Structure formats: structure tokens, C-alpha cells
Amino acid sequence: MNRDYEALSAFLDGETSELETRRVLRDLDQADIATLGRWQLASDTLRGHASREVPPAFNARLSAALAAESKPAKRAGMMSGFARVAVAASVAAATVIGWQYWSVPAGNGAAAPTMAANDGVAPAPTGSATIGATPVAAEQRLTRPFGETSLVAQSARQGERATGTVNTAQPRVNAMLLRHSEFTARHSSQGMMPYARLVSMDARNGAR
Amino acid sequence: MMRTLALGLALAAPLAAPVAIADPTPAQALLEEMTEASQQLQYRGRFLYQLGGEVSTMELSHAVIDGKQYQRLTHLDGRLVEVLQLGDEVVCLHPNGTLTRINDNDTGLLAFRDRLSSSIPEQYNVLVDGDGRVAGRATTRMRVAPLDNHRYGYRLWVDRDSSLLLKSEMVDASGLAVERVEFVSLDLEPGLERSDFQLPKVIAERSLESVAAASPERVHVEAGWLPSGFEAADRDWRRVADLRQPVTAQSYTDGLATFTLFVESVASDQVEEGVSRVGPTVAISRVQNLDERVYLMTLVGEIPQPTAERIMEAVAIRATDKRQ
Numbered sequence: 001m002n003r004d005y006e007a008l009s010a011f012l013d014g015e016t017s018e019l020e021t022r023r024v025l026r027d028l029d030q031a032d033i034a035t036l037g038r039w040q041l042a043s044d045t046l047r048g049h050a051s052r053e054v055p056p057a058f059n060a061r062l063s064a065a066l067a068a069e070s071k072p073a074k075r076a077g078m079m080s081g082f083a084r085v086a087v088a089a090s091v092a093a094a095t096v097i098g099w100q101y102w103s104v105p106a107g108n109g110a111a112a113p114t115m116a117a118n119d120g121v122a123p124a125p126t127g128s129a130t131i132g133a134t135p136v137a138a139e140q141r142l143t144r145p146f147g148e149t150s151l152v153a154q155s156a157r158q159g160e161r162a163t164g165t166v167n168t169a170q171p172r173v174n175a176m177l178l179r180h181s182e183f184t185a186r187h188s189s190q191g192m193m194p195y196a197r198l199v200s201m202d203a204r205n206g207a208r
Numbered sequence: 209m210m211r212t213l214a215l216g217l218a219l220a221a222p223l224a225a226p227v228a229i230a231d232p233t234p235a236q237a238l239l240e241e242m243t244e245a246s247q248q249l250q251y252r253g254r255f256l257y258q259l260g261g262e263v264s265t266m267e268l269s270h271a272v273i274d275g276k277q278y279q280r281l282t283h284l285d286g287r288l289v290e291v292l293q294l295g296d297e298v299v300c301l302h303p304n305g306t307l308t309r310i311n312d313n314d315t316g317l318l319a320f321r322d323r324l325s326s327s328i329p330e331q332y333n334v335l336v337d338g339d340g341r342v343a344g345r346a347t348t349r350m351r352v353a354p355l356d357n358h359r360y361g362y363r364l365w366v367d368r369d370s371s372l373l374l375k376s377e378m379v380d381a382s383g384l385a386v387e388r389v390e391f392v393s394l395d396l397e398p399g400l401e402r403s404d405f406q407l408p409k410v411i412a413e414r415s416l417e418s419v420a421a422a423s424p425e426r427v428h429v430e431a432g433w434l435p436s437g438f439e440a441a442d443r444d445w446r447r448v449a450d451l452r453q454p455v456t457a458q459s460y461t462d463g464l465a466t467f468t469l470f471v472e473s474v475a476s477d478q479v480e481e482g483v484s485r486v487g488p489t490v491a492i493s494r495v496q497n498l499d500e501r502v503y504l505m506t507l508v509g510e511i512p513q514p515t516a517e518r519i520m521e522a523v524a525i526r527a528t529d530k531r532q
Contacts, residue, residue, distance in 0.1 A: 021355050025333070175308065175416055176455070180468040180508045181291075182298050182310055183441065183459035192246075192268055193376065194466075195281050195291040195298075196389060197489060197510075199266060200259045202289045202302055 008032060177201060235334040238350060238366055245371035248272060252398035253343070254284070258388040259487040271400040278405040292405060301408060309415040329463035331355050331437040340365045342374040343391040352464065357381055358435030358515040359465040360488055370396055378488045380512065386488040427503060429458045429469045432522030435515055437462035460509075467509020467516065471525050476502040483513065490516045498525055 007024055177198050184194035252269045265284040272278070276295035283289040287303035300308045337349040342365045352362040363385075365375035374394065377385040431440075438460045459468040474495075484491045488510040496503050507520050 025353070025355065176457075176468075176470055176506060176508055178298070178300050178308055178310055179416065179457050179470075180459070180466070183457075183468055184461075184466040184510070185293075185298075192270075192279060192281055193387075193389060195279075195293075196255075196257050196266060197259060197387070197487070198300065199281055199283045199289045199291055200257055200262070200264050201486065201489075202300065203264060203283045203287045204262070 005035075008035065234336040235350065238336065238348060238371070239334065241371035242364075242366050242373050245367075246270070246373060247277060249370060249372065249396065250398060250400055251370070251372060251394060251396050252400065253391045253394035255389055255391040258385075258390075260386075269398065269400055269404060271398075271404070273400075273402055278400075278402070280405050290408065292407065294405060299407060301410065305411040307407070307410040307413045309413070311415070329437055331359060331435075331462055332361075332464065337363075340375075342367075343394050345369065345374065345394065347374055356435065357512060359462060359511060360386065362464070367394070370394075378510070380488075426454070427456050427471050427473070427498070427525050427527055429456055429471045429505070430524045430526070431458075431460065431469070431519060432524055433519060434460060435462070435511075435519075438465075441466070465509070465511055467507055467511050467519070469523060470506040470508070471503050474502055474504045483517070485513060492516050492520050494520055494523075496523075496525060499527060 007020065010020070181194040181198040185192070250271045252267070254265060254267045257264050257266050264286065267280075267282045267284055269280045270278070277293060278295070279291075279293035281291045288301070289303050290299075290301040292299045292301075296311060298310045300310075302308065331354060333351075333353045333355060335351045335353070337351045340347045340349045346368040347365040348368060350362075350364040350366060352364065354361050361379045363377040363379060364373060366372070367374050372394070373389075375390040376388070378387040379385050439462070441459045441461045455470050455472040457468055457470050459466055461467075476495075481494050482492070489508065490511065490513045491506060491508045492513075493504055493506040496505055503525055505520070505523055505525065507516050507523075509516060511519075
């Protein structure tokens with residue numbers, strides 16, 4: 001049972017040296033992995049990176065994890081109060097795959113709008129916030145399926161809704177995906193995986 | 209490298225004695241055999257492909273004819289999409305019945321590819337992890353674990369007989385699979401011929417053609433920050449014939465993960481910046497001004513989103529004619 005949260009935390013933030021990284025990896029046990037997973041999720045969400053893929057049972061697991069995490073520990077500060085609402089709201093809003101605008105300078109990443117979106121619902125009790133917060137967050141970050149956005153919709157400046165522009169964007173985006181896939185196939189030892197990815201994305205584009 | 213071998217042996221010995229004993233360097237050797245098998249054997253198989261929560265079914269045919277690799281990947285459900293590799297040429301048949309060609313005639317890159325496949329990148333730990341069964345066949349399980357947060361890991365199931373990769377999962381830092389390929393059937397003697405790789409009839413055709421490298425219009429892209437182990441691999445300047453402005457591309461790889469930076473000149477009022485993501489693939493676009501022109505930079509790659517954003521923040525572009 002390695003409860004060296006300091007090291008784990010540094011490891012998660014990419015602040016460990018190579019030696020420390022190896023040590024942490026060597027000493028990881030199941031509980032550590034679970035802790036890391038929760039932290040990663042929390043920090044991702046706080047930075048506005050919540051558009052990760054999630055399995056169907058994810059929300060249930062998240063609720064359980066949040067409940068289990070309620071005892072204050074070293075990193076627990078980031079999971080308390082408003083932050084917990086933020087986690088729930090962001091996860092609900094970013095339905096598996098999302099499209100976010102960058103409405104702040106690149107230096108701040110996408111964190112600021114996410115925070116702002118959730119700030120408004122922070123007073124709400126945690127339990128109900130999951131559902132209540134969704135529309136608020138959705139206003140700030142336009143959520144669209146990946147295939148529909150086609151990576152880059154060449155249409156509107158931020159703030160304007162880009163509708164009806166998807167088709168014009170597709171040839172160009174497919175060209176990017178195609179070129180990236182071809183690069184990847186040649187250089188990554190991944191065999192036909194890059195092409196499977198391309199085919200799958202292209203099929204989704206076509207279906208819409 | 210010793211670390212890899214030691215770990216590989218230590219883990220393999222108690223779990224899978226029959227696999228480990230015969231081979232002094234199981235992980236490295238298996239990966240090499242796997243790469244070789246996928247390029248040299250003739251096979252046809254069907255597999256499940258899962259990306260971002262959606263599952264599709266595909267068929268893969270592969271053959272070497274007259275020393276050239278032929279590969280055909282067909283989407284079996286929903287809309288028909290195919291990718292064909294015909295020697296140096298890659299052709300993508302889109303669901304709307306059109307087709308895009310891309311030609312890889314840059315032979316200078318071969319050395320780079322060989323170097324990569326001959327050793328496991330330092331940023332990963334590779335372990336032989338035991339036995340498994342995929343598509344009714346006995347497999348050896350492997351794990352490729354990244355040593356930092358800037359790349360994804362893999363779980364691999366390699367066929368005991370043919371060394372082909374039968375199942376593969378790309379996993380994120382929390383161990384969730386973000387992408388999965390799993391064969392359900394495999395034929396190692398499909399008797400494929402040149403005619404099995406014929407192009408289907410299409411409505412329209414376009415090609416991604418190279419634009420003369422010396423053009424003053426060309427912009428170069430430079431990454432100000434890269435995660436350790438990533439190197440610039442490949443660059444070109446292409447356009448979709450007659451349709452659009454040429455787009456600069458520069459790819460980077462650590463030997464397993466790759467991402468590509470694209471830069472194109474755009475009219476300022478046309479641009480949308482954003483982040484999008486499906487499975488392991490992230491796409492980020494940002495606008496940058498240079499010499500009173502507006503450029504759209506897009507990163508497409510299979511790397512974690514925070515890493516991609518950090519790379520994007522440090523990307524610089526410059527016009528060729530400024531320095532040469």
C-alpha cells in the first residue's frame with residue numbers, strides 16, 4: 001500500500017523526473033491506480049478537458065467516486081464544493097465527444113469558459129446540479145459529434161453558430177485525416193490501425 | 209533496453225513459461241515478428257473496430273504481389289468506405305462515392321521507418337503479459353506502457369502461430385480503452401490476387417498533389433515544445449487538386465504515437481478555432497497571424513488532449529522566403 005500522494009500527484013502533473021516516474025510506476029498498486037484515475041478525471045475536468053470518452057456506466061461510477069472522495073485528503077481540495085459541481089456538470093455537458101470554442105487566449109486553454117459556465121450553478125446542491133447545469137455549460141461550449149464538426153468547420157468565428165457548413169468542410173478535413181493516417185501508417189508501427197481509424201471516421205461523416 | 213528485457217522476463221516467467229523460455233528477449237522479439245508478419249504475410253480477416261463508443265465491422269485483406277504491399281480495408285456496416293494501399297499509393301473511397309489519392313514516393317524515409325521498428329521507443333515499457341485467445345486462436349498478450357502522460361499505452365494480443373496482431377487496445381492514463389481492434393476471423397491462405405485490390409467505380413476523383421517546394425507561398429511550421437522522444441518525421445506541402453489552397457503538413461512521432469501539424473492560409477473571417485476529440489484522436493485548431501496574413505494551424509493526432517494543447521501553444525510558423 002503506497003500512499004505517497006505527493007509523488008502520485010507530481011506524477012499526474014508530469015512533474016516527476018524520469019527516475020521518479022519509473023519509481024512511481026514500479027510502486028503502483030490497484031488503489032493507487034484508482035486514485036490516479038480519479039485525479040486525472042478531476043484535473044481534466046477542471047482544465048476543461050472533460051470531453052474524453054466515457055463508458056456507459058461512467059456517471060454511476062463517477063458519483064460513487066465523488067462520494068468516496070469526500071473525505072478531505074491532500075488533493076481533496078480540488079474535489080470539494082464548486083469543483084465537484086464542475087466535474088458533474090462538465091461530464092454531463094461534454095457527452096463523450098465534444099466541440100469547445102476557445103474563447104480565451106491560448107495561454108489559458110479552455111479552462112476559463114468552463115469555469116465560468118459552472119460558476120453560475122455552483123450554489124446548487126451537488127446532487128441536482130448534474131442535470132441542472134447541463135444547459136448552462138452547453139451554451140458556453142458548443143457540443144457536437146466529432147464527425148459532424150469534421151475537425152475544423154471552416155465557417156464562423158467564435159460566438160456564431162456554424163450550421164450548414166459541414167459539407168463544405170469535409171473534403172478538406174478528410175484530406176487532413178488521410179494525410180495524418182498515411183503518415184501514421186508509415187511511421188508508427190501501428191500497421192493498419194490508422195486506416196481503420198480513418199475509415200471509421202469517414203463512415204460517420206457520410207452517415208450524417 | 210535492459211530494463212525492458214528484465215521486466216519482460218520477470219513478468220513472463222511465472223505467467224507464461226512456455227512463451228518466455230524459448231526466447232531470451234520476448235517483448236522486443238515479439239514486436240519485431242509482429243511488424244514483419246503484418247507486412248509480409250498474406251491474410252484476410254474481419255474485425256470489430258471500436259472508436260469513441262461506436263463499434264463498426266471491417267474487413268482487411270493483405271498481400272505482397274511482385275514485391276509490393278497491397279492492402280484493402282473495407283467498412284462492412286453502414287456506409288461503404290474503403291482504404292486501399294497499392295504499393296506506394298494510398299486511395300481512400302469516401303461514402304459519397306468519391307475518391308482521394310495520396311502518393312508516397314519519398315523513398316528517403318525508409319531508413320527512418322526501419323530504425324523505429326527495430327527498437328522500442330525509450331518512453332515506453334514493453335512487457336509480455338501472459339496468454340490470451342482471440343478469434344479462436346491462441347495469442348500472447350503484451351502491454352506497452354508509457355512512462356509519462358504525453359502518450360497513450362497499448363494492450364496487444366499477438367497470434368502465436370503467425371505473429372499477426374489480432375487484438376489491440378489503445379489505453380489512456382486511467383486504463384480505459386479509447387480505441388479497440390479485435391479480429392473475429394482470420395484466414396492465412398486467402399489466395400489473394402491483384403484483382404482483389406482493384407479500385408471500385410467512383411463518381412469523382414481527386415488527388416492530394418504535392419506543390420513545388422520552392423514556392424514563396426509555402427510556410428514552415430516549427431514546434432517550440434515537444435514531449436520527450438517525439439521527432440519531426442515527415443513534411444510536405446500538398447493540396448487537393450485545383451480545389452483549394454495548399455496545406456503544409458509536418459508530422460511528429462515517438463515511434464508509436466504520431467501527430468501532424470497542418471498550416472494553411474485562410475481568409476480571416478472564415479475561421480473557427482476549437483478542440484475536437486474522438487477516441488484517441490484529438491484535433492485542435494488555432495489562428496496565427498504572420499506578415500499580415502492569417503494562418504490556420506490544425507493539430508491532428510493520437511495524443512492526450514493536454515499534451516496536444518501544450519504543443520499547440522508553442523507552435524511557430526514562418527514563411528520560407530524570409531530566411532532562404
